[in-house]
Amino acid sequence: MYPKWLWPVFAVPGVVWLILLFLVPFYAVIGVAFGGVDPIFLNPVPTWNPFNWDYEVLGKTLVGFLPGNQYWGIFLRTVVYVALALTGSLLLGYPVAYYISRHAKRTKMLLIALIVLPFWVSYMMRMLAWVNLFSPNGFVNKFLLWTQLVQTPPDWLGGNHASVVLGLIYGYIPYLILPLLAALDRIDRSVLEAARDLGASPASAFFHVTLPLSKPGILGASVIIALPMFGDYYTPTIVSGSPRTTMLGNQIDIFFHGGPQPSVGASLTMILSAFLAVLMAYYMITIAKAQKEVAA
Amino acid sequence: MKDRDSKIQTIMTGYRRGFLSRREALRALGAVGLAVGAAPLLDFAALADEAGKQAGPGGIPLSRPDKPVTLPLHMDPIKSGLEPEKGPFHIFNYQDYIDQVSVIDTFSKKYGVEVVLTTFDSMDQAITRLASGTVEVDSTNITPDRLGQGVAGKLLQPLNHSYIPNLEKNIFTSLQNPFYDQGSQYSVPYNLYSTGIGWRTDKVKVDIGALENPWSIFWDEKSKDYTGYTGILDDARESLGMALQYRGQTDMNTEDAAQLDKALEDLKATIPISNPKINITEYQTLADGSSWIHQSWSGDMLGAIISYWPEGQDKSILKYWWPGKGKGTTQNDCWSILAKSKNPVLAHLWLNHICDAEVAYNNTTTYTGYQPAQKSFSADALIKAGILPEQLKNIILTEEDVGAGSLQYCALTPNGQKMWQDAYAKFNSGS
Numbered sequence: 001m002y003p004k005w006l007w008p009v010f011a012v013p014g015v016v017w018l019i020l021l022f023l024v025p026f027y028a029v030i031g032v033a034f035g036g037v038d039p040i041f042l043n044p045v046p047t048w049n050p051f052n053w054d055y056e057v058l059g060k061t062l063v064g065f066l067p068g069n070q071y072w073g074i075f076l077r078t079v080v081y082v083a084l085a086l087t088g089s090l091l092l093g094y095p096v097a098y099y100i101s102r103h104a105k106r107t108k109m110l111l112i113a114l115i116v117l118p119f120w121v122s123y124m125m126r127m128l129a130w131v132n133l134f135s136p137n138g139f140v141n142k143f144l145l146w147t148q149l150v151q152t153p154p155d156w157l158g159g160n161h162a163s164v165v166l167g168l169i170y171g172y173i174p175y176l177i178l179p180l181l182a183a184l185d186r187i188d189r190s191v192l193e194a195a196r197d198l199g200a201s202p203a204s205a206f207f208h209v210t211l212p213l214s215k216p217g218i219l220g221a222s223v224i225i226a227l228p229m230f231g232d233y234y235t236p237t238i239v240s241g242s243p244r245t246t247m248l249g250n251q252i253d254i255f256f257h258g259g260p261q262p263s264v265g266a267s268l269t270m271i272l273s274a275f276l277a278v279l280m281a282y283y284m285i286t287i288a289k290a291q292k293e294v295a296a
Numbered sequence: 297m298k299d300r301d302s303k304i305q306t307i308m309t310g311y312r313r314g315f316l317s318r319r320e321a322l323r324a325l326g327a328v329g330l331a332v333g334a335a336p337l338l339d340f341a342a343l344a345d346e347a348g349k350q351a352g353p354g355g356i357p358l359s360r361p362d363k364p365v366t367l368p369l370h371m372d373p374i375k376s377g378l379e380p381e382k383g384p385f386h387i388f389n390y391q392d393y394i395d396q397v398s399v400i401d402t403f404s405k406k407y408g409v410e411v412v413l414t415t416f417d418s419m420d421q422a423i424t425r426l427a428s429g430t431v432e433v434d435s436t437n438i439t440p441d442r443l444g445q446g447v448a449g450k451l452l453q454p455l456n457h458s459y460i461p462n463l464e465k466n467i468f469t470s471l472q473n474p475f476y477d478q479g480s481q482y483s484v485p486y487n488l489y490s491t492g493i494g495w496r497t498d499k500v501k502v503d504i505g506a507l508e509n510p511w512s513i514f515w516d517e518k519s520k521d522y523t524g525y526t527g528i529l530d531d532a533r534e535s536l537g538m539a540l541q542y543r544g545q546t547d548m549n550t551e552d553a554a555q556l557d558k559a560l561e562d563l564k565a566t567i568p569i570s571n572p573k574i575n576i577t578e579y580q581t582l583a584d585g586s587s588w589i590h591q592s593w594s595g596d597m598l599g600a601i602i603s604y605w606p607e608g609q610d611k612s613i614l615k616y617w618w619p620g621k622g623k624g625t626t627q628n629d630c631w632s633i634l635a636k637s638k639n640p641v642l643a644h645l646w647l648n649h650i651c652d653a654e655v656a657y658n659n660t661t662t663y664t665g666y667q668p669a670q671k672s673f674s675a676d677a678l679i680k681a682g683i684l685p686e687q688l689k690n691i692i693l694t695e696e697d698v699g700a701g702s703l704q705y706c707a708l709t710p711n712g713q714k715m716w717q718d719a720y721a722k723f724n725s726g727s
Contacts, residue, residue: 037710038427039353039710040353040354040427040445040448040449041353041423041424041427041445041449042445042710042713043423043424043427043428070721070722070725071725072727073725073726073727074725074726074727077726077727135584135586136525136585136586137584137585137586155523155524155525157524157586158523158524158525158571158573159524159571159573237575240573241527241573241574241575242524242567242571242572242573242574242726243564243567243572243574243723243724243725243726244567244571244726245726246724246725246726250724250725251721251724251725254717254720254721254724255717255721257418257420257421258418258419258420258421258424259420259532259713259714259717260710260713260714260717261714261717261718
């Protein structure tokens with residue numbers, strides 16, 4: 001009835017979009033990593049031809065990730081921050097998504113609207129609001145002093161690891177709840193009813209049915225927030241500013257922002273991307289397995 | 297053989313100009329058939345990164361206060377007596393670093409042209425955008441260490457001083473013929489500043505300026521009382537330079553690996569002691585109390601008072617110290633005209649406008665806080681006018697402070713830049 005080429009045509013705009021806005025820029029990053037700099041302005045000069053690539057900078061940068069070397073500590077810190085922020089986001093976000101999906105009735109749309117509300121304000125602005133709340137003279141400290149819960153105002157933004165992790169959770173949690181909500185909404189309720197009919201308690205039904213069935217949603221939502229968290233550099237800058245809370249993104253920023261070593265910044269980007277590709281691959285394999293199980 | 301000699305010559309030139317590291321040069325020499333073992337015969341040691349001997353971009357020597365440089369002319373300046381163009385006139389400057397009302401609008405009104413301001417975040421970004429042609433402007437703010445790049449890359453055009461009488465009339469004599477641009481062929485000075493320590497006396501009981509070595513406040517175990525409330529400038533040169541000064545070093549342009557390693561080690565030592573925040577917002581944080589001790593640019597002290605000081609807060613609690621001429625750094629920035637300017641006459645008049653005493657005074661006192669290089673600008677007058685608190689008198693530099701014998705962060709060789717950047721990245725990683 002329809003010509004064979006019709007449906008693939010629908011994918012063309014997306015593919016073109018990906019090529020123009022992801023693949024080409026990413027190839028430029030690779031070109032910079034394996035390229036040189038302009039001798040006068042020290043601007044990056046990408047090497048487009050793979051046969052002319054110089055692998056020395058990438059090699060040296062990779063060595064820097066070995067334990068005890070230059071990037072080892074900051075890489076480890078980044079992984080720990082993201083892992084904690086991800087765990088915190090799931091612990092906070094999953095119950096919210098679960099409640100909205102299962103129990104919110106007339107208030108469901110209102111709650112979804114409230115979750116979407118932060119998207120109306122830019123990430124940067126939300127982080128700056130956080131600074132106003134938690135600065136030494138901020139509202140939180142004023143409240144704590146007023147209630148006499150503390151005698152001296154805590155320095156929330158003075159280079160605390162917890163502040164950065166909480167900042168990441170605060171910034172990214174809306175991006176986790178929405179896909180999680182969609183995944184929970186897709187779970188067939190008759191499966192839950194069957195579990196209850198067969199004698200499962202509510203808790204047992206949750207742990208043996210809902211949670212396993214929402215695993216693809218959890219993974220998908222986790223990937224959505226973990227990827228940008230790994231490259232984040234403005235959250236630690238705004239909510240801490242201390243060298244002891246910087247993340248790998250801050251190092252990329254230093255080398256890309258100026259100076260004669262953009263190839264180091266590009267190499268760091270490539271290494272981080274490769275690391276994230278491994279996580280992404282795990283996600284895709286898990287999803288594929290889950291789909292096979294459903295089909296079976 | 298002649299071809300090989302030519303290649304060796306090219307490699308050595310690349311090494312001397314800093315485009316190749318010693319290792320890269322040795323490897324390249326090996327590639328053209330010169331045994332690596334013979335390389336020491338070429339006396340690399342004699343090619344050490346000495347200012348005045350080491351060339352910068354395009355072979356232009358690196359300038360130092362005691363080694364002035366005359367920038368080469370790659371085109372003729374515009375002729376005298378030309379009528380100004382009709383605009384629109386485009387200027388390129390740091391964000392929040394020029395007053396719209398007292399500077400831009402007055403120029404616009406005087407010459408009947410629209411003035412379009414485009415901003416940049418850093419000098420690196422400015423040079424990148426100018427070099428790539430992603431911005432087309434008539435005049436740009438530029439720092440002295442970038443003038444060599446601007447001239448070598450033919451981005452800038454030489455000036456015709458007949459359009460800029462205010463340069464000779466108003467500007468510090470030493471900066472009419474600065475070491476980085478002898479004869480002011482490409483630039484006029486804009487603002488001046490020193491680098492020191494700003495602190496709040498309501499929070500810090502130590503008189504930092506009276507300490508034997510005031511920089512030691514960042515390393516003193518007693519500074520743990522101020523943990524989380526100290527700050528260091530988010531700038532590779534300034535932060536490492538502070539650590540060098542802490543140890544009494546005065547070569548702020550060193551490319552000596554041992555000195556930089558020591559500076560890095562010292563800088564890292566501040567983290568467990570005073571846990572400094574790394575930023576360049578001390579004009580705001582000192583004013584609002586989120587920092588108590590901060591490595592500071594002098595102009596930001598007045599900026600804090602003018603624009604960020606909370607209503608009713610005592611202005612006498614903000615103090616500033618800098619080591620003084622020959623021990624601490626002073627800097628200035630400049631304005632230049634782009635070689636491809638479509639409004640070169642207007643651009644010259646803009647430079648003259650910038651050098652106007654009243655315009656410069658208003659720009660400083662109503663907006664930037666950074667002092668202009670004006671002969672008539674004095675701390676006493678600012679104090680009398682109620683603009684500058686008495687205790688901040690030392691933020692205003694005199695002509696003597698910026699002349700020969702001053703310490704300045706100047707352009708480095710590419711290899712030197714790598715060394716400073718690597719050290720700063722290691723400090724910033726906090727590990």
